[in-house]
């Protein structure tokens with residue numbers, strides 16, 4: 001009977017139409033991500049809005065009549081993870097020329113598939129930095145309305161970039177007259193594009209400050225947007241209450257973007273000591289996507305990535321990892337972002353082991369994907385910690401992620417806003 005009841009709960013919970021009810025979760029261990037301390041035998045209660053109402057030792061919290069806590073006493077709980085650099089509406093197989101055959105509506109459907117995979121991997125919040133045709137806006141709204149399962153999303157819409165730059169599309173010759181949605185040259189055109197993206201529902205602005213790896217005919221180290229353009233974009237976005245994320249591999253572009261007041265530097269590959277110092281001084285977050293290098297080199301050619309892209313990755317991958325270590329040791333703020341979509345969605349947690357390999361302690365890497373990521377998003381009071389007033393976004397693993405961060409690659413339990421979306425923890 002008990003087994004049947006759990007099976008029934010699992011079926012109900014798997015439905016995207018399931019609504020949260022007040023409840024509680026009992027965790028054998030709970031990682032306090034703010035202090036890095038591992039707490040034992042904790043009870044977490046939440047209300048019908050899926051908001052946490054109390055957290056503390058199980059013996060200290062009185063449950064209202066009839067509430068049986070969900071039993072995770074054999075597991076270690078953490079807050080739901082956050083990836084601040086995803087592309088849910090794209091897959092690795094839609095790289096290079098293959099991407100040209102994929103319609104905007106099809107991309108939205110791909111996004112629905114990947115949103116579910118990402119959520120089930122324990123990532124209950126993502127910041128999606130770049131999608132054509134506002135597919136990310138539609139996906140975010142569909143998730144919020146309960147139409148499809150997925151993480152909480154902050155979305156950028158089409159990324160802004162210069163004509164012929166990383167955020168344009170250079171695959172077709174002139175006679176097709178094709179350019180990407182976010183292309184805008186000059187401070188005023190860029191300001192107009194910021195306003196247009198906000199008109200159509202974006203939460204933040206993404207720009208391409210320098211060249212990139214997976215684009216045709218440019219170089220990662222070369223500046224694209226000028227300082228003047230980035231300053232205009234940032235002023236316009238901040239005035240309208242939106243933060244700005246800048247794709248920047250190149251040394252000069254990173255410094256220009258920081259100086260222009262941009263909130264996070266994405267990739268950060270060729271950052272130098274001056275750039276690190278500037279990021280520290282301004283409090284700019286650095287995001288280093290140091291897992292996907294392995295995937296690009298091993299699988300990129302099969303996935304349709306251009307030969308020039310593979311060559312660019314060979315040159316930049318190791319430097320990015322070395323600079324990640326340097327920036328971390330120097331005390332820069334780092335948030336967890338992976339560029340999912342370049343590698344398969346749902347593998348996001350594979351980056352934790354890379355961050356540990358390149359200088360972080362497991363708890364540092366976990367903080368980058370929880371409290372620090374939440375701070376970068378402007379959602380520090382909502383996500384990234386299991387605390388009263390936060391969403392009941394809770395995951396559980398077997399084992400101790402502060403000693404073996406790889407356990408985060410096989411998350412056993414996922415709850416988003418008080419609703420269970422994955423459960424492979426056997427009840428005792």
Ligand SMILES: [Zn+2]
Pocket residue numbers: 085086087129130339
């Ligand atoms: Zn990206």
